[in-house]
Amino acid sequence: MKSKYYTTWEEYREKHPELEGKPEKVIAPKIEKYEDVMFNFILGLVL
Amino acid sequence: MLDLQALTQAVGDLDEEVVVSMLEEFVASDPSGDEAYKVVGACQQGMAIVGDLFEKNEYFVGDLIFAGELLTQAIDILKPVLGGEESQKVGKVVIGTVEGDLHDIGKNIFGSMIEAAGFEVYDLGIDVTAAAFVDKVKEVKPQIVGMSGVLTLALDAMKATVDALNEAGVRDGVRVIIGGNPVNEDACKHIGADAFTTNAAEGVKICQGWV
Amino acid sequence: MTDIKELQNEREQLFRDLFSGKAPKRVPVTNPATLEFAIQYYGEDLAEAQWDIARCEPVFDKFCQEFPTDTSPVGSLRLPAFYQILGSKAIVMGSGGFMQHPEVMGLMPEEYDEFIAAPYDFIIDTVLPRLYTELDAEPSKKAMVLAKAVKAFSDDWATLGAIRDRTNAKYGMVAPVVSLTEAPFDFMADFLRSFKGISSDIRRYPEKVVAACEAVLPLMIKKGKLPNPNILGFSFIPLHMAPYMREKDFAKFYWPTFKTLVEELAVMGQKVQLFVEHDWMRYLDYLYELPENTIMRFEYGDPKVVADKLGKKHVLSGFYPVTLLQTGDKAQCIDKAKELLDILAPTGRYWFQADKSIISTDSDGKVADNLRAVLEYVYTNGTY
Numbered sequence: 103m104k105s106k107y108y109t110t111w112e113e114y115r116e117k118h119p120e121l122e123g124k125p126e127k128v129i130a131p132k133i134e135k136y137e138d139v140m141f142n143f144i145l146g147l148v149l
Numbered sequence: 150m151l152d153l154q155a156l157t158q159a160v161g162d163l164d165e166e167v168v169v170s171m172l173e174e175f176v177a178s179d180p181s182g183d184e185a186y187k188v189v190g191a192c193q194q195g196m197a198i199v200g201d202l203f204e205k206n207e208y209f210v211g212d213l214i215f216a217g218e219l220l221t222q223a224i225d226i227l228k229p230v231l232g233g234e235e236s237q238k239v240g241k242v243v244i245g246t247v248e249g250d251l252h253d254i255g256k257n258i259f260g261s262m263i264e265a266a267g268f269e270v271y272d273l274g275i276d277v278t279a280a281a282f283v284d285k286v287k288e289v290k291p292q293i294v295g296m297s298g299v300l301t302l303a304l305d306a307m308k309a310t311v312d313a314l315n316e317a318g319v320r321d322g323v324r325v326i327i328g329g330n331p332v333n334e335d336a337c338k339h340i341g342a343d344a345f346t347t348n349a350a351e352g353v354k355i356c357q358g359w360v
Numbered sequence: 361m362t363d364i365k366e367l368q369n370e371r372e373q374l375f376r377d378l379f380s381g382k383a384p385k386r387v388p389v390t391n392p393a394t395l396e397f398a399i400q401y402y403g404e405d406l407a408e409a410q411w412d413i414a415r416c417e418p419v420f421d422k423f424c425q426e427f428p429t430d431t432s433p434v435g436s437l438r439l440p441a442f443y444q445i446l447g448s449k450a451i452v453m454g455s456g457g458f459m460q461h462p463e464v465m466g467l468m469p470e471e472y473d474e475f476i477a478a479p480y481d482f483i484i485d486t487v488l489p490r491l492y493t494e495l496d497a498e499p500s501k502k503a504m505v506l507a508k509a510v511k512a513f514s515d516d517w518a519t520l521g522a523i524r525d526r527t528n529a530k531y532g533m534v535a536p537v538v539s540l541t542e543a544p545f546d547f548m549a550d551f552l553r554s555f556k557g558i559s560s561d562i563r564r565y566p567e568k569v570v571a572a573c574e575a576v577l578p579l580m581i582k583k584g585k586l587p588n589p590n591i592l593g594f595s596f597i598p599l600h601m602a603p604y605m606r607e608k609d610f611a612k613f614y615w616p617t618f619k620t621l622v623e624e625l626a627v628m629g630q631k632v633q634l635f636v637e638h639d640w641m642r643y644l645d646y647l648y649e650l651p652e653n654t655i656m657r658f659e660y661g662d663p664k665v666v667a668d669k670l671g672k673k674h675v676l677s678g679f680y681p682v683t684l685l686q687t688g689d690k691a692q693c694i695d696k697a698k699e700l701l702d703i704l705a706p707t708g709r710y711w712f713q714a715d716k717s718i719i720s721t722d723s724d725g726k727v728a729d730n731l732r733a734v735l736e737y738v739y740t741n742g743t744y
Contacts, residue, residue: 103578105480141480143510145583147450147492148466148483148551149542165563210604211559218560249456253463254555275462276455301683302456302720335687 107144109137150184151175153191160195161202163212165219168192172226185230192223196265200350210258213349217261238269240360241291245273245282247298247306255329256297259349263295266353268360279306279313286319293356296342298329304336311341324359328352367532371430375534375592378675379631381653383708387701387742389735391427392682392714393728394435396458398423400721401728406457410440413519420523424531429735432528432535434520435717436596442513445505447493450551458719466491467552469561472568475552476575491551537593538633541584543618544573546600558601562613573617580617581624589629594655596633597622603638615646626651633657636678644669659715663703671707679704680714685730686722693730694737705744712738 111130115121121129151171159167175188199216202208208216242263246256253275264270271289273281286294294314296307307327314320325342328349337345346352370385377384393401395416399409402419409415423433438459443451450464466487467475475482489496494505528535542550548569549558561569584595602614622632633655640647641661647654648670658666658678666676679700684693697712704710721727 103480103582105478107481107484140510142583143513144480144484144488145579146540147446148487149540149547149583163563207606209606211555211562211601211609212606214556214559215563218556249454249458251452251454251460251462257556300458300460300720301686301716301718302458304686305720305722331683333683333687336683339687 108141110134150180151188153187156188156191157195157198160192160216160219160223161198163199163208163215163219165222168219168223169226172223176226176230180230182231185227188227189224189231192220193265193267196220196262200262200353203348203350210349213258213262214254217258217265220261220265237267239267240293240356241269241271241289242293242295242356243271243273243282243285243289243291244295244297245277246275247296247303247310248276248278249306250298250300250303251275252299252329253297255299255349256295259295259297259328259352262349262353263356266357268293268356279310282310283313283317283319286314286323287317291323292360294323294325295352295356296325296327298327298331301331303329304331304340307332307336307342308340315341324356326352326355364530364532368528368534371532371534372592374430375536378709378711379592379594379653379655381675381709383744387705387710387712387738387744388431389429389712389738389742390431391429391433391731391735392680392716393423393427393718393731394433395420395423395437396435396719397721398433407440407453410437410453410457410459413439413516413523416520417523417526420527421530424527424533427732427735428531428739430534432524432533434524434535435719436540437520439513439516439520441516442509445509445512446495448491449493450491456720461550463554463556464491464551465554465557467548469553469557469565472565472572476568476571479572479575480579487552534592537586537591539584539586539593539595541580541595541597541621543597543599543601543614543621544576544580545569545614545618546598547576547580548572549601555601555604559604562605562609566612569613573613577617577620580621584621584625584630584632585628586630594631594633595625596635598635599637599640602643603640607642610643610646619646619650622650622654626654631655635659636661641665648673650674653709655711657711657713663700667704667707671704671709675709675711676704676707677711677713678715680712680734682714682716682718685718685727685734688730690730690733693734697734697737698741701738701742705742708744710744712742 111134114133156171196216199208203213244256244260246253260270260272271285273285296310311325326344327337327340327342328346332345332347344355346355374384374388378388396406398419399406402422404415404419438451440453440459451459451461454460495502524535549555553561586593602610625632636656636658639660647656652673653675655675663679670676684696
């Protein structure tokens, strides 16, 4: 799914070099979770 | 003059391209109002074919909806040559989705099909109160009132509407038909309607039998 | 309390067995009446209770106590607060307090190409502002509206979820985790092109409709995903348009992407429950082809034919006509349940659910009395 409103962790990580050395293994699921929360909310509005 | 039979067939086949090009060509030939009404008649006969194919399970509701679209489009093309003369209306019908229910697909299909059958249609829309039905019946004095609904609660609203027509003293002047997912014979009796249907084409036939 | 936990475990086992194609200990029972029914039945105002969810707790508690079934009887609720904040035209509260979906059109026919190129972006940029008037605003305003709506949505569902958890713990019911998704063609019809629009499109722009269904398929798969495929739950897919189409149109527009959707979800290890709305008897051979143990709840049709054709492969449910609860007497209602048990239980893959949800009450309480009798009958006599 290509979208300007949906970012995978890999894409996000690339844009955020400041995360270097931060605890990525707990950051990644959190960032992904809210990406998916919004996806589900938005899709929920059209079904 | 265009080939009326071919037009009827094209409408029956729901062949939009052929219907539109035939009608555009016809309008360009500057026909008389009388000729134009014959063409409207041919379209209506095409709609009857659509109804038959629907009953034979060759067409389904989606096809009926498109047929309604096609007919509206046909009439729009013909409008400039139809002139001021009114076509003979076979009767008046007031329709609406009853109070508490917002579903209008079934009502719209029935509305466009019965309009195609030559009725004058007064569509009150959705979530229509009993009082609004009564007011419209008093105003236009239709032969038929059609109530539609999809939710089971629509049955109570239909009953309330028939009761209100009774109270207003206008029930005896009209036939009442109900349509939609939850209607059946028991519901029809309970509501005090004259007929019920879950099939718009059948509903049109019932109404034609009444006028 | 341990008895209740045991009961809950036992009930969970019923569904684990059922969903994996083993005949459970007895036929699981789900209440066709929903929270909306309960709110009215116990004398609360439907509109007020949906706005003020906390008020539903005593109602829900009584409902679960007086109408015992195996699953939590919430139903598929549309809570009004966030729809109000968004200025929804797509889902609105009718005069009776019921949330309903009028015909809307979020996508115009001339926009198909743009939609197909990036459907998720198009939905956010163009469709939402059409269907949700408060999102038809400048960016900052839009962001604020969306934030308020998401917060309201998540608060209301957290409240309802907590009520459900407490009540389930008290009565030992199962609440399968459910994700909602749609067949791509239905998705195109419901909020985007409308019933009327799509019915014309398949004749006017057939190739664009096919391309659009393919373009939204990944979205539908993603939307149907459960947080974890091993949990007790399923993707729920209500099926709309197929009965209103000719078979050749169905085969071209509806079936291919729908089949892929169900297959992809199954490959992830998830269960899928189809609500087979309206009359699908023409399409039973298609339904047979879906992955094994797809759960199918039927609204119409001949249960005998369905049991013969699909009973060895899929989980069957539905058929029980809720209008009978309104029109029949207790004996007739129970006879109907017995008839369905006799036909469907021998497949070993039967789940008692009704043909429709019951969302409204009748004035004399007949529906509730008949419902109680039927649920009790199936609960006690539902053996395979």
